[in-house]
Amino acid sequence: MIRYKEYADELAQRIDAGHLKPGDRLPSVREVKRQRGVSASTVFSAYYLLEKQGYVEARNRSGYYVSAKAPLAAAGRRAAIAQAHAMPVDYSSLVFHILSQARQRELVPLGSAFPSPELFPLDQLAVSMGRALRRMDPWHTVDDLAVGNLALRRRLSMRYGMLGMDVAPAELVITSGAMEALNLALEVTTQPGDVVAIETPAFYGALQALERRGLRAVEVATHPRTGVELDSLRRVLDAHPVKACWFMPTFQNPLGCTMADDAKAQLVALLTARQIALIEDDVYGELHHGARRPPPAKAWDRDGWVLHCGSFSKSLAPGYRIGWVAAGRFAAALARHKMMSSLSTALPSQLAILDFLQERSFERHLRSLRHALARQQAAALRAIEQYFPAETKVTRPQGGYFVWVELPAHINALSLHRQAVQRGIGIAPGQLFSADHRYSHHLRINLGHPGDLRTEAALKVLGEIMQRRGNAVAVS
Known part of the structure; x- marks a missing residue:
């Protein structure tokens, strides 16, 4: 126990x-x-x-x-x-308890996993849904049930093509959000009891998914700037019978780190040579702060061992629950598992997003979203530098909306969380991001609420709770 x-x-x-x-x-x-x-x-x-x-x-x-x-x-x-x-063993109890508090609207949402819904064109999406449903061919309700709407898969294939990638519509399966995509990818690449390599710290959703499926996790060293350390991965693969890797090579949650292009290429080559599946969680890829979207590891996949999982939830349509998998050699098996589990993904949501992609400027929306998140990150980093203890270290990601904060070792993040909630602030303590509740003096901070004027004041209060002010904060 x-x-x-x-x-x-x-x-x-x-x-x-x-x-x-x-x-x-x-x-x-x-x-x-x-x-x-x-x-x-x-x-x-x-x-x-x-x-x-x-x-x-x-x-x-x-x-x-x-x-x-x-x-x-x-x-x-x-x-x-x-x-x-x-x-089952209940790793999730602490996660559910803390995240249920983070979703309380009256709390400053620094601990939330989601960006502000006000960042997204929900009114326009509603118009798209109405228009799409009026035009819908009734036979679409039974066509392509498991794999998803063909026109939407073609549109996704075109977007891959914009990145120089050749991903055919037949390789794509539309899912009910990225979490279903990732869970289906686990189902087709592992059996209960198998070993899965994960990053550390890891997205708590990955830990919960492994727990639910009865899988064993082995951790791979992950650098706060450059992501998965390939030497560490090689040692893990030599020592353990790893069946799959669940990694976020781009804007990893919670660190925000991104692997360089050549490192992604080496990662794919290493796993392909050993015939080990890579489940690539890429839900933040569109949220880059620079001029260029970092290509996913899937861009170097020539033999179908990478299952690339994406979603519109973080970039366009929260709540619509539209994700997908470019499943490579596992596409047929994944479609069968999709049919046996949830049968299909809600068609109105698929058609609404398809209509928006066809009729409106997704790229214009993305530019606005990226600029808002980049501005918010810069402002929040200035506040952390001003108010947090001098020994604090914080990442500076080039995309996404999370930063990872390492506090002085004597500060316990769970204790800070409890005191912060009493002051109306939600945070995500580092203990959430490992199965054994490590990272006890770390925080993940959500900067995805640019319109929330309470953010800087909340960061100042956190600094006051830690009873230390000021001086420059080291940036890792």
């Missing part, structure tokens, strides 16, 4: 038995660290889990106490014991 869950379960049993009663103060984090020899993040994770379950409550500047609702939580626990052994 994971150490924080073991400690949380122990406390829950004591509360169930009445040994700890409502109003009793739990041991401080410092006390538990000393007595049990665990990290502060382990203790915070245990208390967060108990808080979510209704056993404890946090009191500002005072600590954690047994909640008045604890008897109800205990009753629910006893009712659930019969199914407890059927539950």
Whole structure:
């Protein structure tokens, strides 16, 4: 059992038995660290889990106490014991707890995974949907169910062609967002129990997907500027029976790093030689700050071992849930898995996006979006330099809308998160981005809300919470 869950379960049993009663103060984090020899993040994770379950409550500047609702939580626990052994290992509890807070609209959304919906042409998309549905051939509701609308796949094929890539419509499968694309890619390249190589720190969605499928993860060293370190990957491949790699070579979440073109070419060549699939998560590729979009690793794929996964959710149409996979040699198998799982992707959303791409200027929208995100990043980096501790390091990505912040080692990100929420600010603590809750003094900060005037004030408050101001912040 994971150490924080073991400690949380122990406390829950004591509360169930009445040994700890409502109003009793739990041991401080410092006390538990000393007595049990665990990290502060382990203790915070245990208390967060108990808080979510209704056993404890946090009191500002005072600590954690047994909640008045604890008897109800205990009753629910006893009712659930019969199914407890059927539950998977729950890495996701901490993620769900923190991200559910991040989605609260009243919080400054520095911990959100999404850009501001106000950045997107939703009114125009609504017009496109109405026009597309009026023109729709009824037979389109049954044509191309699993693989998606042919005209949209042709349009995507044309966009690949703009990058100098030859991706045929027959290789493409339209999915319900990028997460379905990535999960389908896992299904066709692995079996439960297989080993998958991932970056570190990693996108928590990848960790959850591996957990859900019963896969084992092995981490590859990832540089905060240049991405996956190929020497580290070679050592991993030599030591482990890796069946697939799940990487974000362009604007990686959470680091924001991008592999150089020659490194991407070497990555594809290395995996192709070993016949290992590369699941390429490329949902931020369109959000580059420079004049040129970095080509995906798929651009160097000649033998079909790269499954390139994209989405319109971050670049055009949040909530429409339209993603895709350029699945290479796995295209037929992936289409079968798509049919067996969700059958098809919602046709109105596909047709609305197709109409927008045909009738309106997607490129003009993208230019505006990219400029807004680049301006916001520059402003936020200035604020971090001004307000955060002098020892802070922060990445400076060339695209996307995340920065990764390394704080002084004595600052615990989960503790900072709890205090920030009390001040109306959401952040994503570094513990979310590894299965063992490492990166305890790191943050991922979302800069995808340029219209939110609260951002700079929130960064200033975070600096005040950390009780240190000022001086220049090192940029990694």
